[in-house]
Amino acid sequence: MNAQYRHSQPGYLSIVISFILITVGVIMYVCGLRPLGILLGVTGLICFVFSYKLTAEIKDGYLRFWFGPGLFWKKILLEQIAYCEPFKGVFSGWGIRYICNGWLYNVSGMKAVTVVLKSGKKIHIGTDEPVQLIEAINSVLHGQAGAESARMWSEVKVDYLKRLEQALSFARHPRSFEILADVNNHLDRRFGELELENRNWENFQKIATEMGPPSDYADLVGDKKTKWYLPSAAELISICLIFVMCAVSVYFYPRMPEQMATHWDMYGQVNGYMPKLPALVLFPVILAAIVASFIVVPRVASLWANIEGFRKFFGGLAVLLSVFFSLVQYLTIMWNLGIKINPVIVILPMTAALIGWIFFMLYRANRKKY
Amino acid sequence: MNLENWQTQLRKGLLDIVVLNLLNRGPSHGYEMVQTMKRIEGLQIREGNIYPVLARLQTDGLVTSYSQPSADGPPRKYFQLTQAGQRALEDMNRYWEQIIRSLESVRKGAVL
Numbered sequence: 001m002n003a004q005y006r007h008s009q010p011g012y013l014s015i016v017i018s019f020i021l022i023t024v025g026v027i028m029y030v031c032g033l034r035p036l037g038i039l040l041g042v043t044g045l046i047c048f049v050f051s052y053k054l055t056a057e058i059k060d061g062y063l064r065f066w067f068g069p070g071l072f073w074k075k076i077l078l079e080q081i082a083y084c085e086p087f088k089g090v091f092s093g094w095g096i097r098y099i100c101n102g103w104l105y106n107v108s109g110m111k112a113v114t115v116v117l118k119s120g121k122k123i124h125i126g127t128d129e130p131v132q133l134i135e136a137i138n139s140v141l142h143g144q145a146g147a148e149s150a151r152m153w154s155e156v157k158v159d160y161l162k163r164l165e166q167a168l169s170f171a172r173h174p175r176s177f178e179i180l181a182d183v184n185n186h187l188d189r190r191f192g193e194l195e196l197e198n199r200n201w202e203n204f205q206k207i208a209t210e211m212g213p214p215s216d217y218a219d220l221v222g223d224k225k226t227k228w229y230l231p232s233a234a235e236l237i238s239i240c241l242i243f244v245m246c247a248v249s250v251y252f253y254p255r256m257p258e259q260m261a262t263h264w265d266m267y268g269q270v271n272g273y274m275p276k277l278p279a280l281v282l283f284p285v286i287l288a289a290i291v292a293s294f295i296v297v298p299r300v301a302s303l304w305a306n307i308e309g310f311r312k313f314f315g316g317l318a319v320l321l322s323v324f325f326s327l328v329q330y331l332t333i334m335w336n337l338g339i340k341i342n343p344v345i346v347i348l349p350m351t352a353a354l355i356g357w358i359f360f361m362l363y364r365a366n367r368k369k370y
Numbered sequence: 371m372n373l374e375n376w377q378t379q380l381r382k383g384l385l386d387i388v389v390l391n392l393l394n395r396g397p398s399h400g401y402e403m404v405q406t407m408k409r410i411e412g413l414q415i416r417e418g419n420i421y422p423v424l425a426r427l428q429t430d431g432l433v434t435s436y437s438q439p440s441a442d443g444p445p446r447k448y449f450q451l452t453q454a455g456q457r458a459l460e461d462m463n464r465y466w467e468q469i470i471r472s473l474e475s476v477r478k479g480a481v482l
Contacts, residue, residue, distance in 0.1 A: 120437060120445040175425040182421045182447065186400060189446065212416030220382055220422045 005058040005136035009128045011051045011107030013094060018048035051095070054107040054126055058136055063115070065105060065125050074105070080117045083188055084137050085154065086130045087112035099363075100124065113137075116188075142196060149199035156204040157187050164214035171218030179217060187211070231295065234315025238291045241322040242284060245329055249280040252333050256280065260336050268342030270335075279332070287325040294318045313361045320357055324350045381415060385423045387466060388413060390451065390459040393433060397450040400424055424449055432458050 021044025029037030049068050056065040058078070066073030089100040089112075097104050106112055106126020113130045115123045115137070127133050139147035161184060168176035190207050191199070231239070253276065260279040263272025274282075294314055327350065331343045392403050400420045407413045427433045432455035437445040451459065 178425045179421050210417055212418030216418045217422050
């Protein structure tokens with residue numbers, strides 16, 4: 001049986017990277033660096049073969065997709081699909097990764113289709129034509145009329161959720177993240193409960209009307225508990241650390257040499273000096289600017305719902321940065337007082353912790369839950 | 371005075387106790403609870419009102435939720451009372467009975 005849908009998305013970046021790897025490999029091989037040349041060439045070749053394109057196909061009751069020529073593929077029984085929708089996560093690179101409660105497979109671009117199975121499992125399939133893939137899946141699942149109604153439903157749902165998100169954001173609702181996810185889930189289930197012949201615009205509107213105006217969610221008694229304008233514990237800790245840092249710097253200012261040691265090589269040998277005033281002022285000022293931006297941005301951001309679930313990670317970063325800057329400042333002061341501890345032993349693990357935390361934050365950084 | 375507005379506010383204020391009492395009969399999901407309440411005179415609410423309440427009760431540790439696969443769509447989120455919820459419900463029911471008695475005595479002029 002012929003495929004009911006088939007489309008391949010080229011992985012432009014993979015092609016370019018593979019080409020560069022192979023070219024560099026060949027040049028190294030010719031120049032005499034044979035083992036390294038072969039290693040790079042083979043890596044480039046493997047990279048090309050496995051990721052130069054991602055193909056999605058609907059055939060014989062299955063949705064299949066595979067990288068490259070199709071040596072390894074994954075298939076989903078269409079009957080197991082509850083519904084599918086455009087991928088709502090943020091761009092997070094290419095390849096295979098776990099994001100937004102499911103595995104994402106992509107080779108290029110930022111678009112994908114989220115396939116939600118009846119078991120609740122999610123799979124995100126990268127494609128440059130998400131609308132066509134969704135319609136193809138829906139038309140196989142529900143016929144042509146079904147695909148059309150699924151598209152209409154998607155319009156009604158997205159419109160409702162957008163208005164709800166704005167209402168919750170405006171009210172700085174403390175549980176907007178959770179509510180958006182619940183309402184999305186609920187709306188989809190209501191859609192699933194409608195008989196095929198009842199899936200029309202009027203009934204969709206009826207469901208949206210039954211849900212009530214989005215402002216109702218924000219108006220509920222006892223739900224406006226979040227004092228969003230007050231600083232969080234993490235923000236307070238960061239502010240305290242800045243003040244302590246300023247106080248220590250002011251206290252030791254008279255005892256510092258005119259030219260302070262401010263830069264070290266990897267062996268802990270001083271290789272840079274600065275006049276004492278800028279040397280002591282620089283770190284507190286930079287840190288204050290960073291922490292101020294961390295405090296101000298979430299409060300002026302228009303979509304509170306997006307910030308709310310993310311706030312604690314943001315706060316964690318502010319504290320880590322404050323600790324990092326403070327330690328470096330104190331070690332610099334100690335060094336110039338004659339207590340010589342190699343700053344590298346602090347800077348290296350702290351840098352690793354910072355990078356780790358930033359990766360963790362990026363991993364958690366979904367724009368929306370629905 | 372806007373009677374309709376007063377009734378709406380009163381209903382919203384009673385949502386916690388109504389939801390906890392419904393969950394006292396066994397685990398349920400938001401839609402089912404709304405449907406049940408729609409059948410009870412004076413307690414009809416729109417679906418939109420129940421999710422913030424459930425989210426808040428969950429944050430307060432009075433209810434827990436679990437997901438259960440559903441044949442006709444995404445998994446349903448079921449809610450059930452916790453022990454703390456059970457205790458809170460008993461306190462709330464006791465207070466509610468007290469309020470009704472007090473209100474009655476005010477209405478009948480028993481309180482000066």
